[in-house]
Amino acid sequence: MRKHIPNIITCLNLVCGTCAVILTLWGFYWPAFCFILAGAVFDFCDGAAACLLKAYSNIGKELDSLCDLVSFGLAPALMFFSWYYKINNAYPSFLAFIALLIVPFSALRLAKFNLDERQTKSFLGLPTPALAMMVGAITAHSHLCIESGIDTFLLQLMQSSWFIPVLSVVLSLLLVSEIPMFSLKGKGENKAMAMAKQLFPIGIVLIAIFWCIFAPKQLPILADCFAVLSLTFFAYLILQLILPIFVRRSK
Secondary structure, X not given: OHHHHHHHHHHHHHHHHHHHHHHHHOOOHHHHHHHHHHHHHHHHHHHHHHHHHOOOOHHHHHHHHHHHHHHHHHHHHHHHHHHHHHXXXXXXXXXXXXXXXXXXXXXXXXXXXXXXXXXXXXXXXXXXXXXXHHHHHHHHHHHHHHHHOOOOXXXXXXXXXXXXXXXXXXXXXXXXXXXXXXXXXXXXXXXXXHHHHHHHHHHHHHHHHHHHHHOOOOOOXXXXXXXXXXXXXXXXHHHHHXXXXXXXXXX
């Protein structure tokens, strides 16, 4: 029984991802994102349980990727697709389908991760949970803003006709890129990643302060949390892209 505990936790991630998909199809975006968050917790816990119980297995590795594809690939892609189709119905509806590029690129990224022995301490390319946090948090925030009748710059972006298609393409390409990105669970392998990991907590605090100062005061606290989470993961991505340039120039 002990060896099956990590796989059971992994399957709970899949259950959360499936619930997120269903809620998205019903138009309940912020509850859907809450299930993505729960899936991320289970995704972290299954690895921790496997390490603690020494219950590593090939089937666990493959199962983890299959579950991640649903929770961190399909669910966020459907959130973008459904949101765009709902908000921008005055524009050609085929643009909404660009968001679905996230699904096959997530599958490629997860398959690559399973075979790539270089990604033990850090990542090459954008990890799918980070993508899911960015996409899910900004969609959930926008949903709560509309429910509250309050406008923010994030909602304005999500209501534009270009933002979701462009961001979907960019994130899809970053999934399969060779750009080194630090893991919150592992140690950085080079100076740029080590610096990014040190700056990341500072960035979270600065983003939270910025949002508290400039955000509309009438926003629900949950909308504030989702906004800070979304901006945090955008900052994570930007850090990974710009720090290697500065590190190279300093040599």
